[in-house]
Amino acid sequence: LPAAMSPSEKQKSVGNPVSNTVPAVKATQVHKAFGDLHVLKGIDMEVMPGTVTVILGPSGSGKSTFLRLINQLETLTGGSIEVDGELIGYKHVNRAGEDVLQTLNDKEMARQREKLGMVFQRFNLFPHRTVLQNVMEAPVHVAKVPKKQAREEALKELERVGMGDRANYYPMQLSGGQQQRVAIARALAMKPKIMLFDEPTSALDPELVGEVLAVMRSLADAGMTMIVVTHEIGFAREVADQIVFMDGGVVVEHGGAEIIEHPQEPRFQDFLSHVL
Numbered sequence: 001l002p003a004a005m006s007p008s009e010k011q012k013s014v015g016n017p018v019s020n021t022v023p024a025v026k027a028t029q030v031h032k033a034f035g036d037l038h039v040l041k042g043i044d045m046e047v048m049p050g051t052v053t054v055i056l057g058p059s060g061s062g063k064s065t066f067l068r069l070i071n072q073l074e075t076l077t078g079g080s081i082e083v084d085g086e087l088i089g090y091k092h093v094n095r096a097g098e099d100v101l102q103t104l105n106d107k108e109m110a111r112q113r114e115k116l117g118m119v120f121q122r123f124n125l126f127p128h129r130t131v132l133q134n135v136m137e138a139p140v141h142v143a144k145v146p147k148k149q150a151r152e153e154a155l156k157e158l159e160r161v162g163m164g165d166r167a168n169y170y171p172m173q174l175s176g177g178q179q180q181r182v183a184i185a186r187a188l189a190m191k192p193k194i195m196l197f198d199e200p201t202s203a204l205d206p207e208l209v210g211e212v213l214a215v216m217r218s219l220a221d222a223g224m225t226m227i228v229v230t231h232e233i234g235f236a237r238e239v240a241d242q243i244v245f246m247d248g249g250v251v252v253e254h255g256g257a258e259i260i261e262h263p264q265e266p267r268f269q270d271f272l273s274h275v276l
């Protein structure tokens with residue numbers, strides 16, 4: 001995918017070359033196989049800070065696997081991935097001619113993972129804890145934030161997703177859309193640099209999709225770097241800086257939001273004709 005910066009980015013980068021030019025995520029020829037099943041076959045992708053990338057593609061095309069590689073829930077079998085300027089994994093051939101997979105050690109991996117927030121299709125909130133306790137959990141137990149501070153910050157994140165008045169509810173007392181907004185607040189409470197969304201609205205009743213997309217849109221407007229796997233074409237068209245269409249483990253087409261209106265590749269045209 002294009003590494004080129006827009007003229008305005010180049011302008012901005014003059015005084016501060018590092019922070020404006022280091023991609024938030026850079027995938028280079030990423031491969032992933034599960035045994036004989038070759039799921040990703042050379043994915044290149046570059047996500048600049050403050051931008052929204054929407055990944056489209058049919059079921060089984062490897063979208064979730066790709067997000068899971070970025071979040072180090074899987075290890076790659078070829079290529080490399082950088083997150084925030086640091087290699088999190090790469091496959092290379094050593095001097096003895098052997099294939100070597102280089103990954104981070106546990107401590108480095110944990111530090112890298114803290115930069116990433118992830119929201120899944122199914123709201124995986126702890127059912128026996130309140131909304132507030134769910135959002136405070138990782139800051140208190142993983143990041144070791146003092147409880148009082150974690151509570152204040154959790155309430156702020158809940159306000160941000162419009163759930164400030166539900167802090168003492170239990171997940172089962174909420175609609176699916178409300179639970180998913182809490183899941184977003186919970187991810188944000190760890191102050192991630194990058195948010196990964198894997199079909200965050202696919203499990204919701206249609207009337208609840210809009211409230212979750214509205215929260216995601218406001219996050220994008222606030223400058224959050226986001227990679228979103230979704231079938232919500234309207235969201236993609238209006239919010240995405242970059243669209244990537246994957247099929248069969250490869251990037252078939254990519255570009256700005258305008259490629260939804262003018263798809264070039266037959267497979268992308270066919271996909272759009274089914275989801276639009």
Ligand code: ADP
Nearest residue numbers: 034037039057058059060061062063064065066
């Ligand atoms: P998508 O998210 O685009 O629907 P996935 O990344 O979930 O696609 O899956 C791509 C392919 O990889 C599917 O054929 C799926 O069955 C397979 N797959 C995903 N995870 C595993 C796994 N842990 N073990 C074996 N096969 C897997």
Ligand code: MG
Nearest residue numbers: 063064065198
């Ligand atoms: Mg998936």
